[in-house]
Amino acid sequence: MSNSINTPPYKYAQNSDTTIDNALLSRYTALKAKVIERKEQFASLMKFVETETAYLTSPASTKFHLSRKHGLLEHSINVAETMLKIKETLAPEISDESCVVTALLHDLGKAGMPGHPQYIENHQSEKYRTPYFWNKELVYLSVPVRSLYIIGPRFPLTEEEAQAIIYHDGQYVEDNRSVATHEEPLTLLLQYADTWSGFVIEK
Numbered sequence: 001m002s003n004s005i006n007t008p009p010y011k012y013a014q015n016s017d018t019t020i021d022n023a024l025l026s027r028y029t030a031l032k033a034k035v036i037e038r039k040e041q042f043a044s045l046m047k048f049v050e051t052e053t054a055y056l057t058s059p060a061s062t063k064f065h066l067s068r069k070h071g072l073l074e075h076s077i078n079v080a081e082t083m084l085k086i087k088e089t090l091a092p093e094i095s096d097e098s099c100v101v102t103a104l105l106h107d108l109g110k111a112g113m114p115g116h117p118q119y120i121e122n123h124q125s126e127k128y129r130t131p132y133f134w135n136k137e138l139v140y141l142s143v144p145v146r147s148l149y150i151i152g153p154r155f156p157l158t159e160e161e162a163q164a165i166i167y168h169d170g171q172y173v174e175d176n177r178s179v180a181t182h183e184e185p186l187t188l189l190l191q192y193a194d195t196w197s198g199f200v201i202e203k
């Protein structure tokens with residue numbers, strides 16, 4: 001397999017003290033192996049994401065779901081696995097590949113930019129009461145827009161995949177009003193898998 005992470009224990013370059021749990025790593029590796037048609041481009045994208053950004057170590061939130069190291073990775077895996085289950089029942093004609101690409105990377109923006117993570121670990125948690133801070137030094141981009149900004153130049157997303165990533169928060173976000181009634185099936189699957197993961201699996 002050409003994916004850049006396949007041998008546990010893997011150590012993230014920018015956080016060499018952090019090893020990913022073997023169970024999480026094997027789930028992640030199995031998901032990445034489902035990307036077949038664009039295997040080379042995906043491997044290249046993921047190598048960038050895994051070695052240049054904080055994707056592997058970032059939390060999923062400052063204080064809500066999975067606000068801990070590897071939380072973003074765990075959330076992304078939960079969303080991908082849930083999305084594949086729903087897809088199998090409702091829309092088997094949609095490829096596993098599109099589900100994996102969009103689910104694993106929908107929240108990539110939460111990793112921030114190379115050298116500039118979106119979440120900063122709070123070492124004064126008693127005072128501030130949140131495990132992480134939101135890094136305000138980054139130029140403002142919403143999470144989905146930053147995800148697309150990072151992925152776009154490095155990977156040939158389909159229009160449906162781009163829509164799913166951009167609008168994955170659905171109508172919880174006012175900015176997404178414009179997509180109402182225009183959602184592609186892939187977008188609806190990602191929205192539901194994301195919500196189910198955040199509100200049920202990771203509660």
Ligand SMILES: [Fe+2]
Nearest residue numbers: 106107143168
């Ligand atoms: Fe999100």
Ligand SMILES: [Fe+2]
Nearest residue numbers: 075106107194
């Ligand atoms: Fe999410």
